[in-house]
Amino acid sequence: MDSTTAFGKVVSIIKPxxxxxxxxxxxxxxxxxxxxxxxxxxxxxxxILAFEDEFGIEVDDESADRVRTLGDAVQMxxxxxxxxx
Amino acid sequence: xxxxxSQAFVLLTYHSLAAWMRCRRYRIPDLxxxxxxxxxxxxxxxxxxxxxxxxxxxxDSLIIQWALAPGWRLxxxxxxxxxxxxxxxxxxxxxxxxxxxYFGKCVLVHxxxxxxxxxxxxxxxxxxxxxxxxxxxxxxxxxxxxxxxETTNFMYGVGRMLQxxxxxxxxxxxxxxxxxxxxxxxxxxxxxxxVRMERLAPTTAFHGMRADRDLATxxxxxxxxxxxxxxxxxxxxx
Numbered sequence: 001m002d003s004t005t006a007f008g009k010v011v012s013i014i015k016p017x018x019x020x021x022x023x024x025x026x027x028x029x030x031x032x033x034x035x036x037x038x039x040x041x042x043x044x045x046x047x048i049l050a051f052e053d054e055f056g057i058e059v060d061d062e063s064a065d066r067v068r069t070l071g072d073a074v075q076m077x078x079x080x081x082x083x084x085x
Numbered sequence: 086x087x088x089x090x091s092q093a094f095v096l097l098t099y100h101s102l103a104a105w106m107r108c109r110r111y112r113i114p115d116l117x118x119x120x121x122x123x124x125x126x127x128x129x130x131x132x133x134x135x136x137x138x139x140x141x142x143x144x145d146s147l148i149i150q151w152a153l154a155p156g157w158r159l160x161x162x163x164x165x166x167x168x169x170x171x172x173x174x175x176x177x178x179x180x181x182x183x184x185x186x187y188f189g190k191c192v193l194v195h196x197x198x199x200x201x202x203x204x205x206x207x208x209x210x211x212x213x214x215x216x217x218x219x220x221x222x223x224x225x226x227x228x229x230x231x232x233x234x235e236t237t238n239f240m241y242g243v244g245r246m247l248q249x250x251x252x253x254x255x256x257x258x259x260x261x262x263x264x265x266x267x268x269x270x271x272x273x274x275x276x277x278x279x280v281r282m283e284r285l286a287p288t289t290a291f292h293g294m295r296a297d298r299d300l301a302t303x304x305x306x307x308x309x310x311x312x313x314x315x316x317x318x319x320x321x322x323x
Contacts, residue, residue, distance in 0.1 A: 049298065
Protein backbone atom coordinates (compact mmCIF):
# COMPACT_ATOMS: atom_id res chain seq x y z
CA MET A 1 0.00 0.00 0.00
CA ASP A 2 1.32 3.45 -0.82
CA SER A 3 1.20 6.41 1.53
CA THR A 4 -1.44 8.28 -0.52
CA THR A 5 -3.88 5.38 -0.23
CA ALA A 6 -3.12 4.99 3.48
CA PHE A 7 -3.56 8.74 4.00
CA GLY A 8 -6.96 8.68 2.30
CA LYS A 9 -8.13 5.81 4.46
CA VAL A 10 -6.81 7.44 7.64
CA VAL A 11 -8.68 10.65 6.80
CA SER A 12 -11.93 8.79 6.20
CA ILE A 13 -11.58 6.86 9.48
CA ILE A 14 -10.90 10.00 11.50
CA LYS A 15 -13.59 12.11 9.82
CA PRO A 16 -16.53 11.08 12.09
CA UNK A 17 -14.53 12.10 15.19
CA UNK A 18 -13.44 15.53 13.94
CA UNK A 19 -14.89 18.58 15.68
CA UNK A 20 -12.89 21.27 13.92
CA UNK A 21 -14.16 20.72 10.39
CA UNK A 22 -12.41 23.85 9.07
CA UNK A 23 -9.00 22.39 9.89
CA UNK A 24 -10.09 19.16 8.25
CA UNK A 25 -10.80 20.80 4.90
CA UNK A 26 -7.11 20.64 3.91
CA UNK A 27 -5.49 17.89 5.95
CA UNK A 28 -1.75 17.34 5.68
CA UNK A 29 0.76 14.94 7.19
CA UNK A 30 1.47 17.51 9.88
CA UNK A 31 -2.16 17.99 10.95
CA UNK A 32 -2.39 17.17 14.65
CA UNK A 33 -5.28 14.88 15.44
CA UNK A 34 -6.20 16.23 18.89
CA UNK A 35 -4.99 19.83 18.80
CA UNK A 36 -5.86 20.79 15.21
CA UNK A 37 -8.82 18.56 14.41
CA UNK A 38 -10.38 18.77 17.88
CA UNK A 39 -10.70 15.02 18.21
CA UNK A 40 -11.52 14.10 21.82
CA UNK A 41 -8.46 12.32 23.22
CA UNK A 42 -10.73 9.59 24.60
CA UNK A 43 -11.74 8.76 21.04
CA UNK A 44 -8.17 8.11 19.96
CA UNK A 45 -8.59 4.53 21.15
CA UNK A 46 -11.61 4.13 18.86
CA UNK A 47 -9.56 5.51 15.98
CA ILE A 48 -6.66 3.16 16.67
CA LEU A 49 -9.05 0.19 16.86
CA ALA A 50 -10.60 1.30 13.57
CA PHE A 51 -7.09 1.30 12.05
CA GLU A 52 -6.62 -2.25 13.32
CA ASP A 53 -9.87 -3.36 11.68
CA GLU A 54 -9.29 -1.52 8.43
CA PHE A 55 -5.67 -2.49 7.89
CA GLY A 56 -5.58 -5.86 9.67
CA ILE A 57 -2.83 -4.76 12.03
CA GLU A 58 -2.25 -4.84 15.79
CA VAL A 59 -1.25 -1.64 17.52
CA ASP A 60 0.43 -1.74 20.93
CA ASP A 61 0.16 1.03 23.51
CA GLU A 62 3.54 2.54 22.74
CA SER A 63 2.82 2.80 19.01
CA ALA A 64 -0.60 4.26 19.75
CA ASP A 65 0.90 6.89 22.05
CA ARG A 66 3.26 8.02 19.28
CA VAL A 67 0.42 8.83 16.88
CA ARG A 68 -0.01 12.60 17.15
CA THR A 69 -0.48 13.65 13.52
CA LEU A 70 -2.10 12.21 10.42
CA GLY A 71 1.42 11.58 9.10
CA ASP A 72 2.32 9.61 12.25
CA ALA A 73 -0.75 7.43 11.70
CA VAL A 74 0.16 6.82 8.05
CA GLN A 75 3.77 5.96 8.88
CA MET A 76 2.70 3.55 11.61
CA UNK A 77 0.26 1.82 9.26
CA UNK A 78 2.84 1.57 6.48
CA UNK A 79 5.37 0.05 8.90
CA UNK A 80 2.90 -2.51 10.17
CA UNK A 81 1.54 -3.47 6.76
CA UNK A 82 4.95 -3.68 5.10
CA UNK A 83 5.80 -7.23 4.02
CA UNK A 84 8.42 -8.85 6.25
CA UNK A 85 11.81 -9.46 4.63
CA UNK B 86 4.60 8.26 51.40
CA UNK B 87 1.25 9.84 50.51
CA UNK B 88 -0.44 6.58 51.45
CA UNK B 89 1.09 6.64 54.95
CA UNK B 90 0.42 10.33 55.58
CA SER B 91 -3.15 10.25 54.33
CA GLN B 92 -3.89 7.16 56.39
CA ALA B 93 -2.41 8.75 59.52
CA PHE B 94 -4.71 11.75 59.14
CA VAL B 95 -7.76 9.91 57.83
CA LEU B 96 -9.97 10.60 60.84
CA LEU B 97 -9.20 14.32 60.78
CA THR B 98 -9.72 14.53 57.00
CA TYR B 99 -12.88 12.47 57.04
CA HIS B 100 -14.59 14.23 59.93
CA SER B 101 -13.62 17.69 58.71
CA LEU B 102 -15.19 16.98 55.33
CA ALA B 103 -18.20 15.26 56.87
CA ALA B 104 -18.72 18.33 59.09
CA TRP B 105 -18.53 20.58 56.03
CA MET B 106 -21.13 18.44 54.26
CA ARG B 107 -23.39 18.59 57.30
CA CYS B 108 -22.97 22.38 57.35
CA ARG B 109 -24.33 22.39 53.83
CA ARG B 110 -27.16 20.23 55.20
CA TYR B 111 -26.41 17.37 52.85
CA ARG B 112 -28.29 14.26 53.80
CA ILE B 113 -28.25 10.60 52.88
CA PRO B 114 -31.39 8.87 54.05
CA ASP B 115 -30.76 5.38 55.45
CA LEU B 116 -27.08 6.16 55.85
CA UNK B 117 -26.66 3.30 58.27
CA UNK B 118 -28.27 0.73 55.97
CA UNK B 119 -26.31 2.07 52.98
CA UNK B 120 -23.08 1.49 54.88
CA UNK B 121 -24.24 -1.94 56.02
CA UNK B 122 -25.07 -2.81 52.41
CA UNK B 123 -21.60 -1.81 51.27
CA UNK B 124 -19.97 -3.78 54.08
CA UNK B 125 -22.02 -6.86 53.17
CA UNK B 126 -20.97 -6.50 49.53
CA UNK B 127 -17.24 -6.36 50.15
CA UNK B 128 -16.49 -7.75 53.61
CA UNK B 129 -16.06 -11.34 52.48
CA UNK B 130 -12.40 -10.76 51.70
CA UNK B 131 -9.77 -8.07 51.67
CA UNK B 132 -8.33 -6.83 48.45
CA UNK B 133 -8.59 -4.00 46.00
CA UNK B 134 -11.94 -2.57 45.06
CA UNK B 135 -12.64 -0.67 41.90
CA UNK B 136 -15.56 1.54 42.83
CA UNK B 137 -17.15 2.91 39.66
CA UNK B 138 -19.63 5.74 39.94
CA UNK B 139 -21.60 8.21 37.86
CA UNK B 140 -20.36 11.78 37.97
CA UNK B 141 -22.25 15.07 38.13
CA UNK B 142 -20.56 17.29 40.73
CA UNK B 143 -17.04 18.05 41.92
CA UNK B 144 -17.67 16.46 45.30
CA ASP B 145 -19.18 13.15 44.19
CA SER B 146 -16.21 11.26 45.58
CA LEU B 147 -16.71 12.86 49.01
CA ILE B 148 -20.40 12.03 48.99
CA ILE B 149 -19.71 8.43 48.02
CA GLN B 150 -16.94 7.93 50.56
CA TRP B 151 -19.20 9.41 53.23
CA ALA B 152 -22.12 7.23 52.15
CA LEU B 153 -20.24 3.95 52.07
CA ALA B 154 -18.27 3.95 55.30
CA PRO B 155 -17.85 5.83 58.57
CA GLY B 156 -14.49 7.37 59.46
CA TRP B 157 -13.47 4.67 61.92
CA ARG B 158 -13.86 2.06 59.19
CA LEU B 159 -11.41 3.89 56.98
CA UNK B 160 -9.02 4.01 59.91
CA UNK B 161 -9.07 0.25 60.47
CA UNK B 162 -9.57 -0.70 56.82
CA UNK B 163 -7.26 1.44 54.67
CA UNK B 164 -8.55 -0.38 51.60
CA UNK B 165 -11.93 1.27 52.18
CA UNK B 166 -10.36 4.72 52.00
CA UNK B 167 -10.46 5.05 48.22
CA UNK B 168 -7.88 6.69 46.02
CA UNK B 169 -9.36 9.24 43.64
CA UNK B 170 -8.30 10.47 40.22
CA UNK B 171 -9.33 14.12 40.01
CA UNK B 172 -8.32 16.42 37.22
CA UNK B 173 -5.03 18.15 37.97
CA UNK B 174 -6.49 21.46 36.83
CA UNK B 175 -9.44 21.32 39.26
CA UNK B 176 -7.19 20.41 42.19
CA UNK B 177 -4.63 23.12 41.50
CA UNK B 178 -6.98 26.05 41.86
CA UNK B 179 -5.70 26.94 45.34
CA UNK B 180 -3.26 25.61 47.97
CA UNK B 181 -6.09 24.29 50.15
CA UNK B 182 -7.29 21.96 47.40
CA UNK B 183 -3.74 20.79 46.74
CA UNK B 184 -3.34 19.86 50.41
CA UNK B 185 -6.77 18.27 50.45
CA UNK B 186 -5.83 16.25 47.37
CA TYR B 187 -2.74 14.96 49.11
CA PHE B 188 -4.53 13.98 52.32
CA GLY B 189 -7.55 12.75 50.41
CA LYS B 190 -5.56 10.14 48.49
CA CYS B 191 -5.71 11.79 45.10
CA VAL B 192 -3.70 10.77 42.06
CA LEU B 193 -3.89 13.86 39.89
CA VAL B 194 -4.61 13.31 36.21
CA HIS B 195 -4.13 15.85 33.46
CA UNK B 196 -7.17 14.94 31.40
CA UNK B 197 -6.17 16.98 28.39
CA UNK B 198 -2.53 16.03 28.66
CA UNK B 199 -0.47 13.73 26.46
CA UNK B 200 -1.18 9.98 26.49
CA UNK B 201 2.05 9.27 28.40
CA UNK B 202 0.74 11.27 31.35
CA UNK B 203 -2.50 9.30 31.45
CA UNK B 204 -0.43 6.14 31.19
CA UNK B 205 1.67 7.20 34.20
CA UNK B 206 -1.49 7.76 36.25
CA UNK B 207 -2.78 4.33 35.25
CA UNK B 208 0.56 2.77 36.21
CA UNK B 209 0.29 4.40 39.62
CA UNK B 210 -3.24 3.07 40.05
CA UNK B 211 -2.04 -0.43 39.11
CA UNK B 212 0.76 -0.11 41.66
CA UNK B 213 -1.65 0.95 44.40
CA UNK B 214 -4.15 -1.78 43.62
CA UNK B 215 -1.38 -4.36 43.62
CA UNK B 216 -0.79 -3.23 47.21
CA UNK B 217 -4.43 -3.95 48.04
CA UNK B 218 -5.57 -0.33 47.88
CA UNK B 219 -8.95 0.59 46.40
CA UNK B 220 -9.79 3.21 43.83
CA UNK B 221 -12.89 5.25 43.14
CA UNK B 222 -13.23 6.14 39.48
CA UNK B 223 -15.74 7.89 37.30
CA UNK B 224 -15.71 5.79 34.12
CA UNK B 225 -17.27 8.57 32.10
CA UNK B 226 -14.00 10.47 32.56
CA UNK B 227 -15.61 13.67 33.76
CA UNK B 228 -18.88 15.19 34.88
CA UNK B 229 -21.58 14.23 32.45
CA UNK B 230 -22.55 17.21 30.34
CA UNK B 231 -25.88 15.65 29.47
CA UNK B 232 -27.04 15.18 33.05
CA UNK B 233 -27.34 11.44 32.57
CA UNK B 234 -24.77 8.66 32.50
CA GLU B 235 -22.88 9.28 29.26
CA THR B 236 -23.06 5.99 27.37
CA THR B 237 -21.65 7.12 24.05
CA ASN B 238 -18.69 9.36 24.85
CA PHE B 239 -16.77 7.93 27.78
CA MET B 240 -13.19 6.98 28.63
CA TYR B 241 -11.79 3.46 28.58
CA GLY B 242 -9.27 3.90 31.40
CA VAL B 243 -11.39 1.91 33.84
CA GLY B 244 -11.11 -1.06 31.50
CA ARG B 245 -7.33 -0.78 31.56
CA MET B 246 -7.36 -0.64 35.38
CA LEU B 247 -9.38 -3.81 35.50
CA GLN B 248 -7.10 -5.56 33.05
CA UNK B 249 -4.04 -4.63 35.06
CA UNK B 250 -5.61 -5.76 38.33
CA UNK B 251 -7.91 -8.64 37.41
CA UNK B 252 -8.36 -9.53 41.09
CA UNK B 253 -10.05 -6.20 41.77
CA UNK B 254 -13.70 -6.42 42.65
CA UNK B 255 -15.93 -3.96 40.85
CA UNK B 256 -18.63 -2.13 42.77
CA UNK B 257 -20.87 0.15 40.75
CA UNK B 258 -22.27 3.06 42.74
CA UNK B 259 -25.04 5.28 41.50
CA UNK B 260 -25.28 8.46 43.57
CA UNK B 261 -27.30 11.52 42.72
CA UNK B 262 -28.90 14.42 44.53
CA UNK B 263 -32.65 14.33 44.21
CA UNK B 264 -32.61 17.91 42.97
CA UNK B 265 -29.65 17.51 40.64
CA UNK B 266 -30.80 18.36 37.12
CA UNK B 267 -27.47 18.54 35.31
CA UNK B 268 -23.78 18.76 36.10
CA UNK B 269 -22.59 21.42 38.54
CA UNK B 270 -19.67 22.23 40.82
CA UNK B 271 -21.57 21.47 44.01
CA UNK B 272 -24.92 19.95 44.84
CA UNK B 273 -27.43 22.52 46.10
CA UNK B 274 -27.52 23.23 49.84
CA UNK B 275 -29.76 20.87 51.78
CA UNK B 276 -29.52 18.24 49.06
CA UNK B 277 -30.68 14.70 49.77
CA UNK B 278 -28.76 11.97 48.01
CA UNK B 279 -29.95 8.74 46.51
CA VAL B 280 -27.20 6.10 46.74
CA ARG B 281 -27.31 2.54 45.44
CA MET B 282 -24.57 0.02 44.80
CA GLU B 283 -24.18 -3.29 43.02
CA ARG B 284 -21.33 -5.70 42.42
CA LEU B 285 -20.41 -6.33 38.81
CA ALA B 286 -18.05 -8.90 37.32
CA PRO B 287 -17.22 -7.67 33.82
CA THR B 288 -15.41 -10.11 31.57
CA THR B 289 -14.05 -9.90 28.06
CA ALA B 290 -12.74 -12.19 25.36
CA PHE B 291 -10.68 -9.37 23.85
CA HIS B 292 -7.26 -8.13 24.80
CA GLY B 293 -5.41 -4.82 24.76
CA MET B 294 -7.28 -1.64 23.91
CA ARG B 295 -10.26 -3.57 22.62
CA ALA B 296 -10.62 -5.20 26.04
CA ASP B 297 -10.30 -1.77 27.70
CA ARG B 298 -13.23 -0.59 25.63
CA ASP B 299 -15.31 -3.72 26.21
CA LEU B 300 -14.86 -3.69 29.99
CA ALA B 301 -15.47 0.06 30.28
CA THR B 302 -18.59 -0.27 28.15
CA UNK B 303 -20.02 -2.97 30.42
CA UNK B 304 -19.43 -0.82 33.50
CA UNK B 305 -20.89 2.34 31.99
CA UNK B 306 -23.93 0.48 30.70
CA UNK B 307 -24.47 -0.99 34.15
CA UNK B 308 -24.34 2.48 35.70
CA UNK B 309 -26.78 3.64 33.07
CA UNK B 310 -29.14 0.79 33.94
CA UNK B 311 -28.93 1.76 37.63
CA UNK B 312 -29.73 5.33 36.65
CA UNK B 313 -32.69 4.19 34.61
CA UNK B 314 -34.01 2.30 37.61
CA UNK B 315 -33.54 5.42 39.75
CA UNK B 316 -35.40 7.58 37.26
CA UNK B 317 -38.27 5.13 37.03
CA UNK B 318 -38.66 4.55 40.75
CA UNK B 319 -37.70 7.77 42.48
CA UNK B 320 -40.00 10.69 42.87
CA UNK B 321 -37.78 13.61 41.95
CA UNK B 322 -37.65 16.43 44.42
CA UNK B 323 -38.72 19.25 42.15
